[in-house]
Amino acid sequence: MSFWRAVLAIIFPPLSVLGKGCGSFFIVFLLWICGWVPGVIAALVILNNPER
Structure with missing residues (x-):
């Protein structure tokens, strides 16, 4: 996950x-x-998943 994706x-x-x-x-x-x-948490979880 890149810095700009997290922002x-x-x-x-x-x-x-x-x-x-x-x-x-x-x-x-x-x-x-x-x-x-909840949207921010879900987005960060999806972005941190290395399998996808």
Whole structure:
């Protein structure tokens, strides 16, 4: 995970996981709509997953 992806995950989480697939984008988007903190946490977890 690069520094700029982490910054983008804090500012606008759905955009930071756009390269990880459509499903990840929608999951993070829905969590972000429910609250900023769950969206940021989900984005950081997805970005830190080395398998994807």
